[in-house]
Amino acid sequence: MSPDVSIHDIQPDDLRRIARNRRSFWAALALTAVIILGAGMVAGGGWWGWSQALSETLVWALHVGAAVAPGLVWLGFFALLEREDEGGRRVAFLLWIITAALYLVTVQPLLARVFQLDAWLFMGWWADILADFLIVAPLEMLLVYLILRYGVYPGETMRRLVDGPLFGVASALGAAAIVSLIAVWPNALFTPDDVLVAGERALGYAALGGWLGYALARNRFSRTPGYYLPGVFLLVVSLHALFYALVRGAHALAFAAPLYSGLVTAAILALLSFALLAWRVRKRNRAFLNMAARVEIAQERERPPSLLGDVLQMADARAFEGARTPPPPPPTSPTPPREEDELASLKRSWEALIAEQEEKP
Amino acid sequence: MTRPDDLFVDASAYHPPGKWEARAGNLLVLVVAGLLLLGGWMFKDWMQDQFRYLALAEGEIAIPYPPAWALQSDPTVDFRVVDPTGPGLFPAREEVRILALPEMPQPDAWTLQRVAALDDYVELSHKTLALGDGRPAALLEYAYAVKPPPDQGASLVAVHAIDLAFPARYEGEEKLVVVTLAAEASDWDRVRPTFQRILQRIVGKSVGW
Numbered sequence: 001m002s003p004d005v006s007i008h009d010i011q012p013d014d015l016r017r018i019a020r021n022r023r024s025f026w027a028a029l030a031l032t033a034v035i036i037l038g039a040g041m042v043a044g045g046g047w048w049g050w051s052q053a054l055s056e057t058l059v060w061a062l063h064v065g066a067a068v069a070p071g072l073v074w075l076g077f078f079a080l081l082e083r084e085d086e087g088g089r090r091v092a093f094l095l096w097i098i099t100a101a102l103y104l105v106t107v108q109p110l111l112a113r114v115f116q117l118d119a120w121l122f123m124g125w126w127a128d129i130l131a132d133f134l135i136v137a138p139l140e141m142l143l144v145y146l147i148l149r150y151g152v153y154p155g156e157t158m159r160r161l162v163d164g165p166l167f168g169v170a171s172a173l174g175a176a177a178i179v180s181l182i183a184v185w186p187n188a189l190f191t192p193d194d195v196l197v198a199g200e201r202a203l204g205y206a207a208l209g210g211w212l213g214y215a216l217a218r219n220r221f222s223r224t225p226g227y228y229l230p231g232v233f234l235l236v237v238s239l240h241a242l243f244y245a246l247v248r249g250a251h252a253l254a255f256a257a258p259l260y261s262g263l264v265t266a267a268i269l270a271l272l273s274f275a276l277l278a279w280r281v282r283k284r285n286r287a288f289l290n291m292a293a294r295v296e297i298a299q300e301r302e303r304p305p306s307l308l309g310d311v312l313q314m315a316d317a318r319a320f321e322g323a324r325t326p327p328p329p330p331p332t333s334p335t336p337p338r339e340e341d342e343l344a345s346l347k348r349s350w351e352a353l354i355a356e357q358e359e360k361p
Numbered sequence: 362m363t364r365p366d367d368l369f370v371d372a373s374a375y376h377p378p379g380k381w382e383a384r385a386g387n388l389l390v391l392v393v394a395g396l397l398l399l400g401g402w403m404f405k406d407w408m409q410d411q412f413r414y415l416a417l418a419e420g421e422i423a424i425p426y427p428p429a430w431a432l433q434s435d436p437t438v439d440f441r442v443v444d445p446t447g448p449g450l451f452p453a454r455e456e457v458r459i460l461a462l463p464e465m466p467q468p469d470a471w472t473l474q475r476v477a478a479l480d481d482y483v484e485l486s487h488k489t490l491a492l493g494d495g496r497p498a499a500l501l502e503y504a505y506a507v508k509p510p511p512d513q514g515a516s517l518v519a520v521h522a523i524d525l526a527f528p529a530r531y532e533g534e535e536k537l538v539v540v541t542l543a544a545e546a547s548d549w550d551r552v553r554p555t556f557q558r559i560l561q562r563i564v565g566k567s568v569g570w
Contacts, residue, residue: 113551115402116551119413119552120408120429133403134404135405139398142394220377223377223378224386226385226389227389237397
């Protein structure tokens, strides 16, 4: 923390702008989570009576649709609810697309060819968790982090604290779309499991991306300790491993639980995470608003006395009063005022001004 | 009365970080991610070095195979495991054959058998070496073509394979043990490190091929 920052460097209006929330973002997030959960339960319950006689092209289209649907549903809700900020909607959509494209050309080849996960990953649950913590989560979360850090952090795109979670969710949902697509692509049939997998991925990645975006936004708008960003990154990576360990655990109980138990677990964890994130954002926003009020008071108190300013203020006040009071009647004898009287008047005014300044606290 | 909070405003906490502070935070994130990935790389190496073993006899060489590969029964071989993640037409595989010791020198005998058994056989390299305990062994690298079942609807599949043949005791008798490591030619580069590890464990040293 550099000691040369004073309250005069902070603009209360900037703090109020940062603290403005986006209800549309939270509403879109909650609606999407509910829709994903509902669709998963409908699909998992087999209410549609899945037809297996689908053409290869239709299966391909359904796989792509299931993978990208959660992100597009969220973006759609956000676009509908957020009517003021067209720029925010556009940036969110661009982040979704860019993250998906970059995931496909960077993270996926690294996982498949460099780390060769397919060759050894399914050796046991402990290998899954360790591989997730040491390889998959760092690569995926690093991609989201770098896109946010170099895409929206430096400029004026991120204008509010809540923009961090907003852009984090958009970016993470782009990654989730490709992760889901890779998971369901090899399947020859379109099954309820494909919908469930896409839903689980979307909910988990949205929750993790939200936290990463929040940390970046907080770091963008207020000074944080040096360990803050790396600490949050490590926490998000750990949560990634924990999240999918719990979801896999729920899947392992599939013999005794409904097919959608993994999705329900993911939805509960994601909704808890969103609620916690919303609480943190609200708390920080309040802190920003309180700070804005305090800065105003402090700036007012610490403003150095300016004689010239006060003279101008008095002159303004006089002019205002003069405008309200009727002009004095014209002098009956147009004798010019004496020079001694003018000097005496000026001296009186000066003394009155000095006395007024001394009286001020 | 003025509250202390209003007097002592921590202005620096609500001021964006400086350029160098932001860069330092960014660098620390990259360091953390790098350390995790380094650990991941070591974990991958360790995991890839984990094998199950096929024991021939007590005190005899044990033949390693990847634990994630699936056992597949085939009357033409004594033991076979296949890579479940490999291509559908010809997944990467490790096979073990236990044969009677031939009359003629091992490399020639085994080469002749392969020529007779495989379509479009092409020998790529052929050399003799010694196992860790000094036993002679033959290493044969070759390619051949496999015709997939008609229902798969594919044309011929080019297969790249390596055989390691050596004498070993099995059920009290001296036999010729042949370990075959094979994969589709297009999949060869992916499984080559695994095959190298398997051969290195049998031979006891790095095998140059």
